Amino acid sequence: MVRRLGVPEELRMPPPHLLFQRACDRLGVQRLALFADDDLEREVEQQVAELVAQGCSSVVLQGLIELEHFLDQVGAECLRRLRAVPGAAGSQVAHQREGAGEGGVGHGTLEFNPFFALHLHITARSFRAPVNASPSGRDARAWVEVDLAAVVENARTVARVAGTRLLPVVKANAYGVGAVAVSQALEALDPWGYGVATIEEGAELRAAGITRPVLVFTPARNDLFDGYREQRLTPALGDGRTVADWIARGARGGAFHLEIDTGMGRSGVRWDEVEPLADLLDTPYLEGCYTQFHSAERNDGSAEQQLERFRLAVGRLARRPALLHVANSAAALKGGSFAFDAVRPGVYLYGGSPGVGLPEGKPVVSVRARVVAVRRVRAGDSVSYNASWTAARDTTIATLGIGYADGLRRSLGASGRAQVLLRGRPCPIIGLVTMDLTMLDVGDGPATVGDVATLVGSADGGGGAITLEQFAAWSGELQREFLTGLGPRLPRIYR
Structure with missing residues (x-):
């Protein structure tokens, strides 16, 4: 046995x-x-x-x-x-x-x-953060709802505006949304492939049956080369020594993409140092070249400057690779000038706002939590650690079953601006968020244990909405930062 x-x-x-x-x-x-x-x-x-x-x-x-x-x-x-x-x-x-x-x-x-x-x-x-598609997920103390149809529609918008193929970025568990579920949904759009950050993330897609190219954006290490081969992954290479070592593997290595640093300053071959590597890069294994914009959402000319540097660098190669790609969500939504052979949408797919003046996508994520306790406090009573909030009047406090271990900022209630929707009413978050619980000032409004509060998304049952952009701003975070911080204790429910 x-x-x-x-x-x-x-x-x-x-x-x-x-x-x-x-x-x-x-x-x-x-x-x-x-x-x-x-x-x-x-x-x-x-x-x-x-x-x-x-x-x-x-x-x-x-x-x-x-x-x-x-x-x-x-x-x-x-x-x-x-x-x-x-x-x-x-x-x-x-x-x-x-x-x-x-x-x-x-x-x-x-x-x-x-x-x-x-x-x-x-x-x-x-x-792996749980990907719980069971209806029983709504019985949890808190959960994340994901509209996969909205993910697909946002991807369609990017492809239509850019006029080229997609290379969706599903790293970090698709920004916390669920890499396998998102990738399987996007298969209907015939993307070129998918972008991830690690071998482990690529292996997860392979285990789920994804057969398209998977590009791993974290600079490859020589000691992990075998892992790319075993999972049929494409590495991103950004220095001459690593490129030479990969090419030396021949068919045991295969295709790679060259990262060109045009101003991000984090990894890749500098745009003005590509020419000395031209002979080395004259290989059929060089499948693609790419760069990363540092401020594509701004209209300050920096993306255009980086684009010109990228063009100059690619022009110094002996041959043009089959796949050139530079555009993140914001650049892709500016039109065809940044499109090349593929675009790499990320946060826009998941409902994030790409920047001022750019098309807004459909909301994808809703974050909800149940009321787990209700109590009446008197004027002068304190709430949370360090007595960080004091009641100015007699009021009702509702406690939600979600805390900083689930991705909320501990200081979320400090500004007095952050709020959630409870029975369609905005209720401020008060005091320090604790590890597992968050407190609301309900005033004299109704609240019952078991009620569902909405932190992000349309109110449960209707009546108002809180956007991802707004809640992230209250948290002092980027939208992608908030999404990727949503913890593994929160079931993901797909619809």
């Missing part, structure tokens, strides 16, 4: 996920013979078989949750027979699951229990 798999000790992916991926890739349905020694319910075996047969499809996670519910119904005796599944302390490079072979020098061992499937949806939280 129990099979030993040698797994490198340095791996940090939760073993249930690691072993499930290996089961999907190599074990196959026929390995269910391993279950024969256990006198479990026939229907349990059948459901596990169906899950393995699905491979790495996007519905597997939901299927595992349904399987757990079924096992609960089977009864305590069945659950008692489940063997423990080892946990893991942190995140893990998903592509390294191929290293989970039989034994080997310097490898530890893990107990492989085929019923680790029961634990996957729990341990998955340790390596």
